[in-house]
Amino acid sequence: MSCDAPTSTLAAYRAGFMATWTSVFSYVLFGTYIGIGALGHDFGFSLVWTVTATLLVWAGPAQVILISALGAGASFIEVAVAVGLSAVRLLPMVVAMLPMIKRPETRAWKLVLPAHFTAVSLWVEAMRLLPKVPRENRIAFCNGLGTGYGITATTATITGFYLAAKLPPLMSAALLFLTPLAFLMSTLRNANMLVDRLALGLGLILGPLFAYWQIGLDLMWSGIAAGTAAYAVHRVREALQ
Amino acid sequence: MSALSGEFAAWMALVLVGFLPNEMWRWLGVIFARGLDEGAEILVWVRAVATAILAGVIAKLTIFAPGVLATVPTPVRLAAVLIGFMAFVLIRRSVLAGVIVGEMALVVGALVFSP
Numbered sequence A: 001m002s003c004d005a006p007t008s009t010l011a012a013y014r015a016g017f018m019a020t021w022t023s024v025f026s027y028v029l030f031g032t033y034i035g036i037g038a039l040g041h042d043f044g045f046s047l048v049w050t051v052t053a054t055l056l057v058w059a060g061p062a063q064v065i066l067i068s069a070l071g072a073g074a075s076f077i078e079v080a081v082a083v084g085l086s087a088v089r090l091l092p093m094v095v096a097m098l099p100m101i102k103r104p105e106t107r108a109w110k111l112v113l114p115a116h117f118t119a120v121s122l123w124v125e126a127m128r129l130l131p132k133v134p135r136e137n138r139i140a141f142c143n144g145l146g147t148g149y150g151i152t153a154t155t156a157t158i159t160g161f162y163l164a165a166k167l168p169p170l171m172s173a174a175l176l177f178l179t180p181l182a183f184l185m186s187t188l189r190n191a192n193m194l195v196d197r198l199a200l201g202l203g204l205i206l207g208p209l210f211a212y213w214q215i216g217l218d219l220m221w222s223g224i225a226a227g228t229a230a231y232a233v234h235r236v237r238e239a240l241q
Numbered sequence B: 001m002s003a004l005s006g007e008f009a010a011w012m013a014l015v016l017v018g019f020l021p022n023e024m025w026r027w028l029g030v031i032f033a034r035g036l037d038e039g040a041e042i043l044v045w046v047r048a049v050a051t052a053i054l055a056g057v058i059a060k061l062t063i064f065a066p067g068v069l070a071t072v073p074t075p076v077r078l079a080a081v082l083i084g085f086m087a088f089v090l091i092r093r094s095v096l097a098g099v100i101v102g103e104m105a106l107v108v109g110a111l112v113f114s115p
Helices: A005-019 A024-042 A047-057 A060-071 A076-086 A090-101 A108-117 A120-132 A135-166 A169-190 A194-212 A218-240 B007-032 B042-063 B067-071 B074-090 B095-113
Strands: none
Touching: A005 A135, A024 A047, A024 A060, A024 A120, A024 A135, A024 A169, A024 B095, A047 A060, A047 A135, A047 B007, A060 A076, A060 B007, A076 A218, A076 B007, A090 A108, A090 A120, A090 A135, A090 B007, A090 B042, A108 A135, A108 B007, A120 A135, A120 A169, A169 A194, A169 B042, A169 B067, A169 B074, A169 B095, A194 A218, A194 B042, A218 B042, B042 B074, B074 B095
C-alpha cells in the first residue's frame, strides 16, 4: 500500500461529502424529510425515534409507510410486508451500483455501508458522478455522499418534527409531492440509453395498471415486466445493427 | 394503538418491521453483486428493472397519493407532473427547474381547483 493512500481515501470521502452541497437531491431530501419529521410528530412518535428511523431505514417511501401504518395501529406483520414491498427497488439498485465501486480484492463488509446508503438520491448521483472518480476511491466517495445526505435528512427530520403543528396542509401536500417529481426528473436525466428510457416509460404505465388490477407484489412484477420488455427491445435493436 | 403501547414496543417495531424488511433487499444486493463486474451484460437488464420499478413508484405516488397530498385533485397532480416534465425538457434538462415548476403547478392548481 502506498503511503498516500489514506490521504486520497480521505480526499475522496470529502469530495463525495462536498458533492452533496451542489446536488439538487440535498434540497429535495430536505423538503421530503421535513414532511417525514412532521409525520412522525403527528403520529405520536418521539423525536429520537423518528430521527433513528430516518438513519436506519434510509428510504423515504418505506419510512412514510412505517410511521403511518404503525401510527394507525396496523399489525406488525402487515407493516413488515408493506415496508418490504416498497423496498424491492433497492435490490436491483445495489446490484447495479456495487460493481462500479468494488475491486476484485474488496471485502464484502466494506460494501455494507455503501449498500445501506443506497436509495434513489445516492443511486442517481452515484451513477452520474462515479465514472469521473478513480475506482480505488469510489467506496470512500459513496460513503461521503451518503454522510452528506444523512446529515441533510437528519437536520430536516428534526426541523419538520418541531414545525409539524405550524405547517399548512397545502405545504405538507407540496412536500409529499417532492418525492415523485424529483424521482422522475433525476431518472430522466440519467436515462441516456434507449433501454433506460423505455424502461422508464413502460414502468410509468405498467406500475399503476398492475396496482389497479390488484396484482400481488405489483411493483415488483410491473418492474420486471417493463424492464425485461425494454431490455428485449434493446437486444433486438443491437442484433439488427 | 397496540403497536405503540410503550416506548419499548415502538423501538422493537422500528428494528423488526421497519429496518429489517427494508434492509434485507440491500444485503441481498450485496450477495447478488458478487462476481459481477461493471461491464456485465446482465447489469443492463438489472438497471432497466430498477428504473422500471422506480417509474412504478413515481406513478403510484402521483395517482394513489399518500396522506394530505390526496386532498389535491388527481387531475391537478397529473397535470403538475406533466408541466414539470415539460419544464425539464425546455430548460436544459434541469432537475431543479422540473421540480420547482412542477411544485408551483401543484400549488397553483390546488388553490384554483380545490373545493
